Amino acid sequence: MNLSILLTFTLLYNVVLAKIHTFNWTTGWGNYDVDGTFERPVITCNGEFPWPDIRVAKGDRIEIYLTNGFTDANTTLHAHGLFMKGMNQMDGPPMVSQCPIAPGDTFLYNFTVDDNVGTYWYHSHTLGQYGDGFKGKLIIEDGENNENFPYEYDEEVSIELSEWYHKTSEELIPSFMSLFNPTGAEPIPQNLIINNTKNLTWDVKPNTTYLLRLLNTGGFVSQYFWIEDHNMTVVEVDGVYTEKNTTDMLYITVAQRYSVLITTKDDTSKNYAIMQKFDDTMLDKIPKELELNATSFMTYNSSAPKPEESYVDSLDDYLDDFYLIPYDKVEVYGEPDYTITLDLKMDNLISGVNYAFFNNITYTSPKIPTLMTVLSAGTDANNPYIYGTNTNTFVLNRNETIDLVLNNLDSGKHPFHLHGHVFQLVWRDRPYDSDLGEEPHAYNETESHTFPQYPMMRDTVYVNPQSNFVLRFKSDNPGVWYFHCHIEWHMVQGLTIVLVEDPYGIQSDPTQQINQNGLDICKSVGVMTSGNAAGNDDFFNLKGQNVQENFIPGGFTAKGIVALTFSCLAGILGLATLAFYGLMDIPDAVEKVADDLSIPLTDIVDTSTHFT
Ligand SMILES: *[C@@H]1O[C@H](CO)[C@@H](O)[C@H](O)[C@H]1NC(C)=O
Numbered sequence: 001m002n003l004s005i006l007l008t009f010t011l012l013y014n015v016v017l018a019k020i021h022t023f024n025w026t027t028g029w030g031n032y033d034v035d036g037t038f039e040r041p042v043i044t045c046n047g048e049f050p051w052p053d054i055r056v057a058k059g060d061r062i063e064i065y066l067t068n069g070f071t072d073a074n075t076t077l078h079a080h081g082l083f084m085k086g087m088n089q090m091d092g093p094p095m096v097s098q099c100p101i102a103p104g105d106t107f108l109y110n111f112t113v114d115d116n117v118g119t120y121w122y123h124s125h126t127l128g129q130y131g132d133g134f135k136g137k138l139i140i141e142d143g144e145n146n147e148n149f150p151y152e153y154d155e156e157v158s159i160e161l162s163e164w165y166h167k168t169s170e171e172l173i174p175s176f177m178s179l180f181n182p183t184g185a186e187p188i189p190q191n192l193i194i195n196n197t198k199n200l201t202w203d204v205k206p207n208t209t210y211l212l213r214l215l216n217t218g219g220f221v222s223q224y225f226w227i228e229d230h231n232m233t234v235v236e237v238d239g240v241y242t243e244k245n246t247t248d249m250l251y252i253t254v255a256q257r258y259s260v261l262i263t264t265k266d267d268t269s270k271n272y273a274i275m276q277k278f279d280d281t282m283l284d285k286i287p288k289e290l291e292l293n294a295t296s297f298m299t300y301n302s303s304a305p306k307p308e309e310s311y312v313d314s315l316d317d318y319l320d321d322f323y324l325i326p327y328d329k330v331e332v333y334g335e336p337d338y339t340i341t342l343d344l345k346m347d348n349l350i351s352g353v354n355y356a357f358f359n360n361i362t363y364t365s366p367k368i369p370t371l372m373t374v375l376s377a378g379t380d381a382n383n384p385y386i387y388g389t390n391t392n393t394f395v396l397n398r399n400e401t402i403d404l405v406l407n408n409l410d411s412g413k414h415p416f417h418l419h420g421h422v423f424q425l426v427w428r429d430r431p432y433d434s435d436l437g438e439e440p441h442a443y444n445e446t447e448s449h450t451f452p453q454y455p456m457m458r459d460t461v462y463v464n465p466q467s468n469f470v471l472r473f474k475s476d477n478p479g480v481w482y483f484h485c486h487i488e489w490h491m492v493q494g495l496t497i498v499l500v501e502d503p504y505g506i507q508s509d510p511t512q513q514i515n516q517n518g519l520d521i522c523k524s525v526g527v528m529t530s531g532n533a534a535g536n537d538d539f540f541n542l543k544g545q546n547v548q549e550n551f552i553p554g555g556f557t558a559k560g561i562v563a564l565t566f567s568c569l570a571g572i573l574g575l576a577t578l579a580f581y582g583l584m585d586i587p588d589a590v591e592k593v594a595d596d597l598s599i600p601l602t603d604i605v606d607t608s609t610h611f612t
Pocket residue numbers: 024025065
């Protein structure tokens with residue numbers, strides 16, 4: 001066989017094997033009782049809930065026609081963890097790589113899965129929508145029937161974990177981002193769910209090794225996960241195969257995935273508890289009625305009794321993912337060419353609303369999707385200024401080693417996700433506890449640190465309270481990529497940066513030009529498709545750009561300004577107007593504000609005048 005015949009044969013062979021998976025989805029609303037205690041509106045797919053799984057093999061093409069069936073909200077879809085090489089416009093975040101899809105419009109997400117295998121998910125990237133149910137699993141087989149998976153197993157099964165609210169995001173966001181919530185306390189979920197239900201039964205066969213794919217598709221709280229009297233051997237995290245590591249408990253932040261091997265017992269006389277537990281340190285308040293754990297059932301024998309809940313001695317003994325080793329043993333990349341340092345904090349702006357900041361900037365969407373600014377800016381595309389001064393946009397050169405140093409000045413844990421990449425977690429510091437008088441600990445770049453030889457790689461990782469981590473990755477994927485906290489509440493508060501990676505590489509790639517469908521949805525939603533962050537053709541004129549509110553002026557404390565703004569508002573507008581703006585929807589709103597701020601009620605407002 002000569003070379004050209006061989007090549008033709010190989011090409012044909014590939015064409016035959018690579019499948020196209022087409023989905024035609026319309027969003028909508030329907031009423032469902034997900035947790036068995038309360039019926040509420042959820043986001044449906046073609047009128048149904050939950051959303052379907054996607055299962056493809058590496059190399060396949062996915063085509064999703066997504067029609068916005070809402071009457072009053074935009075939407076978009078993101079395939080979480082997929083690299084989207086050369087296909088940045090299919091990544092999903094609105095005003096980053098595409099325009100929002102307006103009601104009635106259809107956008108075709110058309111991409112091949114070239115470089116990813118393993119456990120992923122898709123979800124709306126429009127604020128709050130995935131918490132309302134717009135999400136599903138996306139499993140990528142490594143070869144036909146997953147034949148290239150590096151470990152042996154008999155059966156495969158997936159389990160999706162999440163928290164669940166009884167109110168919709170539409171109801172929760174206005175009271176969360178309000179004067180009535182000056183500490184930025186996140187809404188408390190009502191339940192833990194599993195596979196979009198509770199009390200799940202997993203029927204298992206004895207003497208069988210299962211590949212169990214676990215996904216936390218929640219929008220807020222991390223979960224501990226364990227199965228009574230069964231070990232789990234981790235073999236994949238976020239699409240990266242690992243050396244085996246056996247544990248009896250996992251800690252899974254929102255957006256993370258773990259694949260584990262579980263070998264069942266050869267005795268079918270007894271059933272076992274599958275346990276989920278909230279990381280309650282992430283909850284500002286723990287209401288008495290909130291059940292912090294949920295029990296499901298690993299069932300060997302349906303006529304044997306259901307198990308009781310299973311306890312663990314300590315929640316501290318979960319597998320620390322820092323120590324996992326990628327199966328491919330990728331060595332720690334060399335010294336960085338470029339380092340981005342981010343200081344995270346939460347604070348109030350002048351309106352009294354609590355926001356999240358990186359380096360004092362709360363992400364404020366540009367007027368033009370950043371990818372379209374890249375494509376229209378010519379040689380100016382490598383100047384971060386044109387992307388706006390309120391978007392935290394960093395420009396990365398092609399094929400460099402990048403360090404992302406994150407200093408968490410906040411007392412909460414945050415799970416961070418980078419689009420378009422997996423990164424090496426080269427450093428993660430321990431938690432620092434303000435209750436023990438410890439100050440937030442920033443990463444000291446001049447100190448010498450020892451990094452693992454084969455750092456763990458994944459796409460979502462948590463930072464400890466008042467602590468820091470260092471992520472290292474290669475800028476080998478030209479595109480505009482979000483890096484953000486995956487707690488949806490913190491996204492709403494602006495905890496995001498944007499990486500413009502190899503802008504000239506984006507410009508010169510024919511497949512990276514915005515397609516007609518992409519241009520059409522912009523036109524429909526009234527967004528221009530060229531210009532700088534302000535929509536100006538003079539790229540160095542940012543007049544008219546979107547910016548955050550002012551900081552609280554010196555001399556005032558956050559508490560003081562909140563109290564002042566609150567009493568002014570109440571005084572000027574009166575109670576009826578506040579109610580009109582939906583600000584009074586929270587029961588005992590004033591008491592709550594006073595309590596959150598630990599100040600007397602009378603410091604906020606003369607209650608006898610305004611609130612009787
Ligand atoms: C998708 O479904 C809608 C409604 O059933 C139909 O009108 C449309 O033609 C379908 N589109 C494709 C590409 O199949």
